Amino acid sequence: MGDARTLLDRSTHGHGSNLKRLIIEIMIKSDRQSRIARRTGLSSASVSTAVQELSANGVVETDKGGDSSGKSRSGKVRLRELRGVAIGVDLGFNHVSVVARPVTSSFDQVIQRRETPGMNRGLRLLLPDVLNLIQDAVEETGQKMADVVATGLAVPRMVEPRTGMFTTPVLAPWRAEDRPIQELSAALGVPVAMDNDANLGALTEQTYGSDEAVEHVAYVKASTGVGVGIMIGSTLLRGQRGMAGELGHLTIEPDGDVCLCGGRGCLDTIVGAESLVAKAKQAQRGSSREAPSTLGALVHSAQAGDAVCGRILSDAGRTLGFALAQLCNLINPRHIIIGGELAEAEHLVLDTCRQELRRYALAGTVHQDGDFKLRTSALSPFAEAQGALILGLQSRSSK
Structure with a gap:
């Protein structure tokens, strides 16, 4: 059995750089050569040449199959056994x-x-x-x-x-x-x-979430706070200092509560876990029922039919939808994927989120005919x- 460390210690100059890059991309995801070329930005010819060399050296192999006519078709390129x-x-x-x-x-x-x-x-x-x-x-x-x-x-x-x-x-x-x-x-x-x-x-959703090439993807992590990861093709939009996508610090209520960041009325202060749990405790004050102490518990109670927790999540979906409408108008993503603990509420949040998206976003950015999708992550919570x-x-x- 070969050793992955040896392969990853290859030269990063010239042709060796392309070979190493290709090996890493196959480690990330076995795929067809055309998709590997798209993911790496290398030309199809460069990928084909590298695959042939790696195959001759016993590093990779390519699955082969046949269509209904019996003609061969290219399969996925995968690594041979490595430690x-x-x-x-x-x-x-x-x-x-x-x-x-x-x-x-x-x-x-x-x-x-x-x-x-x-x-x-x-x-x-x-x-x-x-x-x-x-x-x-x-x-x-x-x-x-x-x-x-x-x-x-x-x-x-x-x-x-x-x-x-x-x-x-x-x-x-x-x-x-x-x-x-x-x-x-x-x-x-x-x-x-x-x-x-x-x-x-x-990055996970762009790589593993779909076999199709989705040019613009926004992943919303909604738990303790709200953050957005933005993929443009194979590139993460990080911003000059890594501060792109801080949707949780978008001002929603200018006279609202003070946020951890020093701002006031940020999205985090309205739909963050601490805020949602506090609303449940406030609504159930004086009751003999025990209020949820975590966002996960709040979601569980709502799914079990608790009216207070259900309303809190429904309202959170509306506020999140309003914020995401601004995101749609700014970057026009094709897919918005909700992850984090709030995603576990599924339709309790998504239904009202969609309503506010349609209400506040430019119609063309959220129109189904434009292949726009709003969904929860199937890869959550990992x-x-x-x-x-x-x-x-x-x-x-x-x-």
Whole structure:
């Protein structure tokens, strides 16, 4: 069995760079040559030449099949057996999610782990638990920690794209002195790449959410706060300082509550988890019934028929729809995908969200005939961790 580390240590210059890039893209997703060319930006001829060379060297193989006429047709390019595991970690405020996948396995064969609490404990206390989850997931793949070849990290904060570090000001629960990349890298012995969780959710949806090429995708992470990852083709729209897509800090009520960011009336203060739970507690004051203490519990109660929780989620959908209408008018996405805990409410949020989209967005941006879709993520709650795994592998192309 070959070793993925050896392949990923290839030269990053000239022809070797194209070979390495192609290997990484196949690790991310086995695919047809035409789709690999589109994902990498390489020419079809370059991909074909590289596949032929890698095939001759026993690194990849191509599935072959036949159509109804008996003629052969191109199949997916896949790696032959290799030792190596890729890791994705999502450090949420109330949870930690970890995915581990052998580099030769399909994305839907990933090992998943999820645990509460999350970053609300602080990085120093949380790190040992994160490492235990990683080790447990890696061992279930049948491999060892020494076989980890790439690691990515998703965080619900803004990340400076040029440095891979937090964009200032660093908001709670993180502290300015926190160094998650360095600490995780030192513990695992491999480089770690970090990005905003909504960005990585968008990367996952663009890569694994559909076999069709979707040019404009917006992934909405709605949990403790609201963030949006925006994919334009194969490119993440990060902005100059990594602050693109901070929909949660869009001002909805100019005279509303003060937000963690220092603003007032931000979307986060209206549909963020803390705000929604507080509304449920306020509505049920004086009642002998126990009010939900988490967003997950609130969603569960609403799905069980609780009128108060159902109304809170319905109203949250309206407010979110109003904010997403502004997004549609600005970037005109083809797909908007809702992830995070709020997505678990499904139609309780989506129905009113669609109503407000139609009311406030330009009609052409949300018209069904234009292939516009608003849906929840089928890859949730591990979409962000899956995106982190992709990021970790992509980062190896320059190392």
